[in-house]
Amino acid sequence: MAKDKLGVGILGTGWVAGAHIDNFKKIPGCEIVAINSRDKKKAAAKAALHGVPSATPYDDLKAFLKHPGLDVVVICTPHPNHPAETIAAARAGKHIVIEKPVALNRADLRKMVAAVEKAGVTTSVCFEVRWIGLFRNIQAILAQNLIGNLFYGECSYFHGIGPWYGQWKWNVKKKIGGDALLTAGCHALDGLIWLMGSKVVEVSAFSNTSKKNPLKYEYDPNSVAILKFANGAIGKVATSIECRQPYLFPVLLQGDKGTIWNDQLATIDWPGVPKEKWSKIPAALPDSGDVNDHPYMGQLEHFVECIHAGKRPTNDLKACAHIHEVVFAIDEAIKSKRVVKVKG
Numbered sequence: 001m002a003k004d005k006l007g008v009g010i011l012g013t014g015w016v017a018g019a020h021i022d023n024f025k026k027i028p029g030c031e032i033v034a035i036n037s038r039d040k041k042k043a044a045a046k047a048a049l050h051g052v053p054s055a056t057p058y059d060d061l062k063a064f065l066k067h068p069g070l071d072v073v074v075i076c077t078p079h080p081n082h083p084a085e086t087i088a089a090a091r092a093g094k095h096i097v098i099e100k101p102v103a104l105n106r107a108d109l110r111k112m113v114a115a116v117e118k119a120g121v122t123t124s125v126c127f128e129v130r131w132i133g134l135f136r137n138i139q140a141i142l143a144q145n146l147i148g149n150l151f152y153g154e155c156s157y158f159h160g161i162g163p164w165y166g167q168w169k170w171n172v173k174k175k176i177g178g179d180a181l182l183t184a185g186c187h188a189l190d191g192l193i194w195l196m197g198s199k200v201v202e203v204s205a206f207s208n209t210s211k212k213n214p215l216k217y218e219y220d221p222n223s224v225a226i227l228k229f230a231n232g233a234i235g236k237v238a239t240s241i242e243c244r245q246p247y248l249f250p251v252l253l254q255g256d257k258g259t260i261w262n263d264q265l266a267t268i269d270w271p272g273v274p275k276e277k278w279s280k281i282p283a284a285l286p287d288s289g290d291v292n293d294h295p296y297m298g299q300l301e302h303f304v305e306c307i308h309a310g311k312r313p314t315n316d317l318k319a320c321a322h323i324h325e326v327v328f329a330i331d332e333a334i335k336s337k338r339v340v341k342v343k344g
């Protein structure tokens with residue numbers, strides 16, 4: 001039986017850590033009780049900056065995990081830290097929020113899933129786009145069967161990540177950033193799979209870097225993948241983190257009764273709408289790369305509700321492992337120039 005109150009601890013003191021502190025502060029029954037950093041002074045400064053001065057600062061993961069009253073660990077460090085931190089938190093019996101990507105390779109991913117399943121703790125992967133107004137309204141439209149059976153879907157992530165972002169200095173490195181999909185485009189892949197309601201079974205893909213590589217990526221910052229879903233639908237996901245333009249997260253879903261194009265709907269079920277006209281879907285759009293604009297609140301409220309109800313979040317680690325398996329298959333497809341089957 002879960003406790004009414006949850007003590008929350010944060011790993012990392014960067015940009016996204018601040019957004020998680022600010023959101024958890026607003027959830028009834030949750031209290032930020034500890035912050036861990038490589039530098040204890042930074043942890044104390046982060047607590048003061050975000051109005052949680054009573055949170056205990058740590059510079060040691062083992063000591064942090066022993067903090068009295070710690071129930072939830074929120075992993076906000078760079079990607080390569082996520083597997084070991086998830087496994088340590090699961091073994092300590094903590095519920096875990098894990099920033100994306102959860103892992104940079106299959107071996108780490110599978111060890112994390114095994115540790116979390118063995119511990120029986122609740123997890124939430126930060127694929128928060130599922131909770132933005134547009135995605136919630138699209139799910140409602142799909143549930144009403146207004147566009148019929150989906151046969152095609154595409155979703156893309158176009159957001160230049162350069163020196164104007166704190167994470168850029170480590171994100172450009174192959175060993176830390178991973179690839180364009182892992183570091184950022186996975187939001188679009190997750191969003192598409194979430195809306196299509198079917199797993200991806202086969203992929204083919206290409207990637208490139210612009211000729212002059214002005215943002216100095218050690219890996220291709222642009223990729224495009226073609227997807228085949230288990231239910232027979234097909235789709236496409238493109239990513240660019242070196243583009244120079246406002247944040248763009250386009251969504252296109254086509255079904256046998258209609259189409260959704262971002263916040264526009266066409267359906268043959270509405271005979272009063274003129275044939276060539278779109279109808280507007282009123283909703284907040286995924287149009288900002290700022291973590292303070294991200295719909296984390298819906299994700300975290302769902303996580304806390306699931307802890308109290310003993311249920312699995314829709315975005316728990318086991319469920320979101322599939323998104324990462326698709327990325328690993330896409331990486332293989334890029335390297336081999338072949339169609340690759342998804343393993344998990």
Ligand SMILES: NC(=O)c1ccc[n+]([C@@H]2O[C@H](COP(=O)([O-])OP(=O)(O)OC[C@H]3O[C@@H](n4cnc5c(N)ncnc54)[C@H](O)[C@@H]3O)[C@@H](O)[C@H]2O)c1
Pocket residue numbers: 012013014015016017037038076077078079081099100101126127128166167183291294
């Ligand atoms: N879900 C989302 O929409 C979203 C948005 C932004 C960032 N993120 C994810 O959050 C994570 C952190 O990103 P950020 O933008 O906050 O980065 P950041 O650079 O602002 O913060 C990273 C934090 O980790 C610490 N750190 C750096 N190297 C470390 C190391 N080797 N060991 C331990 N700690 C280390 C830094 O001191 C800092 O506190 C990344 O995995 C990123 O993908 C997710």
